[in-house]
Structures are given as C-alpha cells and as structure tokens.
Amino acid sequence: MPRLAKKVAKKKIGLPPGTLVHVGEKKIEKIRISIIDYDEAHVEEKEAKSVEECFPFKDKPTVTWINVDGLHEVNLIEQLGTHFGMHPLLLEDILHTEQRPKLEDHEAYLFVVLKMLYYNGEAREIEAEQVSLILGSDFVISFQEREGDVFKYVRERIRNSKGRIRKVGADYLAYALIDAIVDNYFIVLEKLGEQIEVMEEELVTNPTPETLQTIHHLKRELIFLRKSVWPLREVISALDRGESPLIQESTGIYLRDLYDHTIQVIDSVETFRDMVSGMLDIYLSSVSNKMNEVMKVLTIIATIFIPLTFIAGIYGMNFQYMPELGWHWGYPAVWFVICAIFIVMLVYFRRRKWL
Numbered sequence: 402m403p404r405l406a407k408k409v410a411k412k413k414i415g416l417p418p419g420t421l422v423h424v425g426e427k428k429i430e431k432i433r434i435s436i437i438d439y440d441e442a443h444v445e446e447k448e449a450k451s452v453e454e455c456f457p458f459k460d461k462p463t464v465t466w467i468n469v470d471g472l473h474e475v476n477l478i479e480q481l482g483t484h485f486g487m488h489p490l491l492l493e494d495i496l497h498t499e500q501r502p503k504l505e506d507h508e509a510y511l512f513v514v515l516k517m518l519y520y521n522g523e524a525r526e527i528e529a530e531q532v533s534l535i536l537g538s539d540f541v542i543s544f545q546e547r548e549g550d551v552f553k554y555v556r557e558r559i560r561n562s563k564g565r566i567r568k569v570g571a572d573y574l575a576y577a578l579i580d581a582i583v584d585n586y587f588i589v590l591e592k593l594g595e596q597i598e599v600m601e602e603e604l605v606t607n608p609t610p611e612t613l614q615t616i617h618h619l620k621r622e623l624i625f626l627r628k629s630v631w632p633l634r635e636v637i638s639a640l641d642r643g644e645s646p647l648i649q650e651s652t653g654i655y656l657r658d659l660y661d662h663t664i665q666v667i668d669s670v671e672t673f674r675d676m677v678s679g680m681l682d683i684y685l686s687s688v689s690n691k692m693n694e695v696m697k698v699l700t701i702i703a704t705i706f707i708p709l710t711f712i713a714g715i716y717g718m719n720f721q722y723m724p725e726l727g728w729h730w731g732y733p734a735v736w737f738v739i740c741a742i743f744i745v746m747l748v749y750f751r752r753r754k755w756l
Contacts, residue, residue: 418490421475425498425531428547432471438463439559441567446560452480458540459485464571465540466559470548472496478544485542486510487535495544498531502632504639511536511647513575513636516629517551517582520592527589527622529629532582536575536647543578551585552578572652579637580659586630586666590673593622597676604680608687616680623674630670634663701755705746709739 416422434449440463449455458465472478475496482492491512494500505512513534521528532550535542555577558566566577596619603612640648641656648656716725716735725731750756 418493421479421489421492421496423473423475423496423498425472425496425546427473428530429471429473432469432474432477433548434470435468437466437468437556437559439567440464441562444559444562444567452477455481456484462539464574466574467540467542468552469542469544470546472498472544472546481542485535485537485540491535495533498546500531500533502629502636504636504643506643506645508645509537511575511640511645513579513640515579515582515633515636517545518586518589518626518629520589522592525596525618527593527626529625532578534575534578536571538647539571541571541574541578551581555581569651570649572648573655576652576655576659580655580662583633583659583662583666587662589626590666590669593619593626593673594669597673597680600680601676601683604683604687608684608691613681613684616677616684619677619680620674623670623677627667627670627674630663630666634660634667637663697755701750705743708742708746712739712742 434452434455436445436447436449436455436458438445438458438461447454455467458467467481469478469481472495478492478496482489482495486509488507491505491507494512494514500514502515503513511534513536515532515534517530517532519528519530520526530546533544535544555566555574558564558577566573600612600615600619603609637656637660641653641660712735716723725734728734747756
C-alpha cells in the first residue's frame with residue numbers, strides 16, 4: 402500500500418460499526434503477551450501463555466503493565482478487551498493499524514494511539530508501527546504490531562527500581578512509555594539530518610539526476626514523519642489539561658516536559674522540510690550553472706573560430722587573381738594572422754574574466 406495515502410481495506414466495507422477486523426500487515430507469526438506487575442516493594446514479570454492469565458491482574462492494587470505484540474488474532478484481542486471493559490469501537494481502532502494519533506477519554510480508562518518510528522538505514526526510509534495504550538486506574542495495556550520496541554529502558558527502570566516509576570501509579574507508567582516513543586523520534590531526526598547534510602554537500606559539488614530522486618525521497622519521508630508526529634502534540638496537551646481522575650496532578654509536570662519535547666520534534670521536522678524544499682532550488686541552480694559553464698566554453702570556442710573561419714573562407718574561394726596566392730610567404734603570413742587573432746582574443750577574454 403502507498404505510505405502517504407492508504408487505501409481502506411475492502412473487508413471493512415459494509416460492516417457495522419464495532420466489527421472487529423484486523424486491518425494491516427501481519428508482522429509477527431504468533432501473538433506474544435508479556436506481563437509486568439509491580440509496586441514499590443516487589444516486581445513480578447512473566448510471559449503469558451494464554452490471554453486468561455491476564456485476567457486476575459485487573460483488580461489487583463499493584464500496577465500492571467500488559468504488553469501485546471501482534472494484532473492479527475482478533476479473538477484474543479476481543480477476549481482481553483471484553484474482560485477489561487473496553488468498548489467495541491475502541492477494539493476496532495486497535496485492530497485498524499492506520500489510525501491517526503489521538504486520545505479518547507472513556508471515563509474508566511483512557512485510550513491513546515500513537516506511532517512508534519524507526520529509521521531503516523539500508524532502505525534509507527522511516528518505518529512506522531502503531532502503538533495503542535489503554536490507561537486504567539491500576540493498569541496499562543499496550544498493543545503493538547510486532548516484537549521489538551523502544552521500551553527497553555522503561556523495563557529496566559521497573560526491574561531495578563530506578564527513579565520514581567515504582568513509587569507512583571499507572572499514569573506515570575503511561576507517561577514513561579509515551580516519553581520513550583517521543584525520545585526515539587530524536588534518533589530518527591538525527592539520521593535524517595545526517596542524510597540531509599550529505600545531500601547539501603553533494604548538491605554544491607556534483608549534483609546528478611540521482612540527487613534529484615533522493616531529494617524527492619527525503620521530501621516524502623518528511624511528509625510521512627510530519628503526518629505521524631504532528632497530531633501527537635494535541636494528544637499530550639489533552640492528557641495534561643484534561644480532567645481525568647486517572648492522571649495525577651504530580652504527573653502533570655512530566656507531561657508538560659513531554660509536550661515541550663514534542664514541540665521540538667515538530668520544529669525540527671518543519672526545519673528539515675524547509676531545507677529539503679530549498680534543496681530543489683539549489684539543485685536547479687547548480688544544474689543551470691553547470692549548463693552555463695558548458696555554454697560559456699562553447700560560445701568562446703565559436704567566437705574564436707568565427708574570424709578564423711572568415712579568413713579561411715576568403716582564401717578558400719580559389720579565384721585566379723588573388724595576389725596573396727602568388728606570394729612566397731603568403732601561406733605562413735595567413736597562419737601568422739590566424740594565430741595572432743587567436744592569442745589576442747584569448748588575452749582579451751582573460752582580461753574581461755570570461756575565462
């Protein structure tokens with residue numbers, strides 16, 4: 402499917418709202434469910450072999466993080482959602498992997514959708530994965546399309562009791578997960594910035610048709626990045642300014658810091674977009690300058706040979722009564738005049754700084 406204009410899956414057309422159908426690519430063979438349950442004194446971590454193992458954690462007073470890798474098993478997602486009281490429309494949004502980043506307040510829980518981005522160095526393009534978060538009173542459920550994420554340091558902080566994450570509630574855990582995703586945006590921007598710097602140097606030194614293709618590719622990547630990041634500031638702002646009892650007042654200062662980071666990401670994306678747009682003008686100017694240099698050389702050559710051709714044309718007419726044809730030094734004299742004209746014109750062009 403095209404990355405910038407996704408087509409609506411045909412299997413969704415005509416179905417009633419709330420019908421659970423997985424829309425997107427199957428990125429993992431088997432769904433994996435991991436559970437981390439903790440409080441300030443202890444932490445329990447395990448991998449669930451069935452969805453039923455998640456059910457007892459709903460009413461526990463400790464904080465529980467349930468992470469689901471893979472979305473293609475609809476029945477499993479439906480069972481988990483039904484037990485935790487999730488609305489069918491919310492489950493439908495989880496299974497539809499082309500959602501715009503957004504926040505929904507369902508009173509008993511908050512639903513957040515955002516994009517986890519990676520930079521593929523070999524293909525030189527950005528890869529995106531939809532992440533859905535359910536924030537309840539004492540639990541966070543995250544849904545990902547595949548294994549592998551940017552939550553490594555969050556897990557380490559929970560295991561090793563680093564910082565304040567074990568001392569606070571599920572709202573701080575949700576903040577930590579979103580913060581890890583936003584921090585990874587800076588890594589993606591750094592890779593794009595390096596690519597842009599290389600392109601700028603190439604534009605000045607030796608622009609080629611491949612350079613133009615790379616510029617268009619960069620432009621598409623930045624449009625895709627903007628589409629994934631821009632709505633996120635509304636989500637974080639709504640989390641900070643919302644009146645949900647699930648967000649503690651002590652977490653607000655961290656959300657405001659996260660909002661500042663999001664604005665920095667958006668500003669960087671806009672700056673890169675302006676730079677790439679300017680690259681097209683630089684490319685056209687560089688190509689035009691190269692063409693002007695070629696035309697200048699050809700024009701100088703043609704200008705030098707115009708008088709020489711005129712002289713050769715006169716003495717190539719072969720009229721019978723041409724005095725110079727009978728002179729002993731006529732041929733060397735013509736060559737002397739031709740060389741003198743050539744040298745004088747070169748000196749003149751050099752003084753005028755045309756060469």
